[in-house]
Amino acid sequence: MNNTNSNMFTYVLLMFVMVIWGMNVVFIKMLVDVFPTVTMTSFRVFLAGVVAITVCILIKQLRKFTKVEWKYIFIATIFGVTGHHFFLAWGLTTTTASNTALILALLPLTTSILASVMLKDSLSRLRVVGIIFAFCGVASIILQSGESFTSINVGDVSIFIAMFVQAVSFIYIKKGTNTIDSRVMTAVMLVVGSSFLFVISLFAEPAGTSQMIEQTGWIWGIFLVSSIFATALGHFLFNAAIHRLGAGQTAVFNNFVPFFGLVFSALWLGEQITLLQLTGFVFIVLGVLLGTGFIDEYVKRRVLKKRKVQKAV
Template identity: 45%
Template sequence: MSKIYIYSSLLFVTLLWGLNVIATKILVTTFAPVTMTSFRIFTAGIVAFLILFSFKKVKVVSFTQLRYIFIASLFNVVGHHFFLSIGLTKTSASNAGLILGLSPLISVVLATLILKNKLTITKAIGISTGFTGVCFVILNGASNISGISIGDLFIFLSIATQGFSFVMIKKVTSTLDPTIMTAYMLIFGSIILFILSTIVEPDGLSSMRNGSLEVWLIFFASAIFATGISHMIYNRAIQEIGVAESAIFINLIPFFSLIGAVTFLNEKISILQVSGFLFIVIGVLLGSGTLDRRLAIFRNRTLRKETI
């Protein structure tokens, strides 16, 4: 598989993920958010299993693998999507997209704390820069700290729970194909979300009758393409070119979210949000180690040329 094809696929995936923030914003204002999310994730899980079945990759997992998958799904699917769906009912899509862009930095912080990964000066500067960018975003329009949107805090919790799940995923993907794990996580997580929705949204099922044809098209596009297929493509790219190189494209998600919010929701973008976006992107490039890795590759290539 050529790198041009892989890069094009990753660009397409990040476009879908950025616009999916807009799609989810529309869906949570039409349906009961948690109930709708459980159905959307379940649909994505079915799509993921159909793809695996077509490639004859479906397999039964061991009890140990199942335990890690279940724990990871609690954070990666249940926690992440619960806070995301609730948060989007209380904040703008543009703010949500920008805060979600902090996800790689959250993973670095948790990996440092839990997996004892080395924290370099560059990474520390990147983490500080990224969180400064988020402060710009969540303080946008707030005269003081008490004016911060609760929705922004929920969005931040959504990426914090997702980041913790990556620790669990790292423990099991050494023995299990990540695409298979993703499919199981989507199914497990959607079932738990549905059970949770019956508690927090007693009338959630009745709200599912409210959608127009256009809204249902958005629902299935979000479930099938932005959640099911895109995760399979991204996991495939990780296998082909590695985690580090694939993660570079994550930086484009806030950009596509901002463009989508302006285009489809007519949201106004402020100077603070643009500043926050720039700080977050710079922070992720530094904090995730992406810049260090690219510089190391450049230095090695230069040294090889000099020795020839």
């Protein structure tokens, strides 16, 4: 498989991840209405980590890590698993879902900026335009609810921290996967990060575990699907894409999550999709095509092909 076809396959897998993560928005909304938030999150992430570790054992990829590799794993875990999920859960208790989605939509822009500074990842004009397009698309979807930027509270600040620490984790995931198999790094991050979250839940939600055990019925099916498919499989594929494409290009795809969240909310919760939301989706598609460098690569191939033809003549 040549590099172009390989990248295209990675884009397809990323779209699949965006679909299941959009679906997971609805699942998590169902879960937090029933379970204690931080405790549920620690259990959900831990189960995903166990599944991921099991896969790594079956494919015989687990090995000892160097001190430098452990440093990247630890930093990425603190920021991307423990920090992100803690501040996200805490913020959602005092801010709106629409404000949350809008703030999290800054993730691709933040990651691209961090990648350009910390990883020397090139940020062409077309990629900058793409990031802006994608952000505008997400903003048009969210702002139709009438939320105002002036209504920032402590919860909004917490969500911003959750977004920023996840962007930082993408940088260290990229560094770590230069020598560590992305599947192994994902598995270890999930297990270690969920352990930290569980310790936090013991203080934040002392009765959380007993409240979890008391619940029965269909909600556990939602829990399992969210944990195994959205968290374990989703992070497996997403972190592999970071290794393949880079942190900045991969993060642009996160703009699809709010859209697919809206789609599944409409299908399963009866919410209406508006024309403004569909318009936002068009902007998101354009933003991904530009922001991932796909258009840049296409233009370069066309120019190279034209030069070859001219030389042949």
